[in-house]
Amino acid sequence: MARIQLFYLGPEGTFTHQAAMTAAEQFAPLGDFDLVPLPDVPAIMNAVQSRQGWGVIAWENNVEGYVVPNLDALIDATDVAGFARVSVDVAFNAFTVKGHAIYDCTGQPVSAHPHGLAQCTKFITEHHLRPKAASSNAAACRDLQPGQVALGPSICGKLYDLDVLGERVQDFDGARTDFLVIAPRDVVQELNARAQHGDANDFETIITFIPLATGPGVVANILDILRVAGLNMTSFMSRPIKGHDGTYSFIDTLDAAPWEPRFQKVLEILAMKGIWMKTLAVYPRRERPNPPVDAWMLPKGGIHIDTEHMSDGWQHTESVRKELLW
């Protein structure tokens, strides 16, 4: 079996490491994976681009949004694309050094990345711990000293041989980060061809469009063409082209594969309009909830007109003026 290097953001024990472990398991039929930590995402992009192996990069977090520098890096990469999307639950365990249990945490240091500390404030307060910043949660676990507490992903327990003081100590459950598994583009083409003839029936595509014109209606003109083709978008955002203020690229996630005729037709039309395009990733469709949007889900405030029971002159009420600032 092929040996494949799978690069991730180190040190060992990061959430990206956890995503890489999940990916290695999922793709076990394709090869034996050597998981390799690298110091930053540009190093991962370079390693994949120079065909040393595949990579895992953080893509989107449901609380923080897109990991924009990684998105920009993928747009700008010459020969890298994504072929799988892996989701990791952002959950923290509290660890102590093996055999050095702490019976009274009061005043003891607790270390994690500042984001990790911010996500476990209740646990820190209840145990009267003293927050101490670390360069990463994984580094906090790796460098843990007796008498101290570290917060990190559950995999750090086994990796660094630590005792668990508390499980799932984060303030809120439900945070998660999605990662893309990336490879050179010809490998992605092969893997997609294989997936197409295998289990997967439906795919999602992340694609970037750059119109060479600006002004009112530019986006609407693109979306018109997607609408006519019946393509469903699940995410859409504008971004300046890297390093160029006042320019626009559009990153679109669609419920379709680029080799489907209706999608190909759309891309042909857009190409003929001189729009720059690059497909960033194609992966099997995720199970996603599709709840009807009910009034109870709406944020507080705002306006929402019930057209059946609306009154004349609704536009002139104080609350409408206040919510719309007109």
Added chain:
Amino acid sequence: MARIQLFYLGPEGTFTHQAAMTAAEQFAPLGDFDLVPLPDVPAIMNAVQSRQGWGVIAWENNVEGYVVPNLDALIDATDVAGFARVSVDVAFNAFTVKGHAIYDCTGQPVSAHPHGLAQCTKFITEHHLRPKAASSNAAACRDLQPGQVALGPSICGKLYDLDVLGERVQDFDGARTDFLVIAPRDVVQELNARAQHGDANDFETIITFIPLATGPGVVANILDILRVAGLNMTSFMSRPIKGHDGTYSFIDTLDAAPWEPRFQKVLEILAMKGIWMKTLAVYPRRERPNPPVDAWMLPKGGIHIDTEHMSDGWQHTESVRKELLW
């Protein structure tokens, strides 16, 4: 003159503090400002909502993208909106304790937030410093010890009475963060009315739309109406409604004020379609570059069809297949 509390993310010396100082100067004709650091953004939102004063929150960074949790917080706030947008250059100085100059940095600790450390790697390497994470850049400067170096915003020098070892030591110039100045909505209405009759001629608006239907074409249907009205968008993104996977809100920045008749008409039409809407901010239009998008600005790779010189069968070339993954 009125005394107005202006809340920002502490401790003293953060980039948000710098933004708050800029805002206090800009709005000096309106009152005497007391700048008040708070521990997190929810505390700032609460202070503003309970009418204790105004606030400053980070909104968008040109490298990292939107500060999504702050965006979600503003969407969900009952009585807060933005009325000014302030931009801060993300530049770092290297500081030492006054009177404790370091002649050889080799092996000495340098402290900053992990993001700050990651943004000054060249300086750290060239001076053979040893990186040490802090909970924030401002805290690193505040807690600086003799023989150590801290990296932080330039205002930390004066605030914490430090010597400057190096100015603008960040790896790359040109990073900046935009902040919104926020207040209770009726105050924003007043301030907007004043701005309208003062210097400002043009405004920008940030608004959220939530259609209660999903499926292909939902976004295109909204953008159609904006296009017909000739409204220019400068930023557009989709976000799940906070806490509800698979639902969609759309956050749109437009080159117009909501009280302009063409914009009001658009909002009336959208309201009549049952779309939930809330204006998040209205502020005087920023000077923005508007470069023509030239081929040299395009990211590497991708496809871009020159329709004048195109060949038959361009769709079937290897490079097109590879870039579009079809």
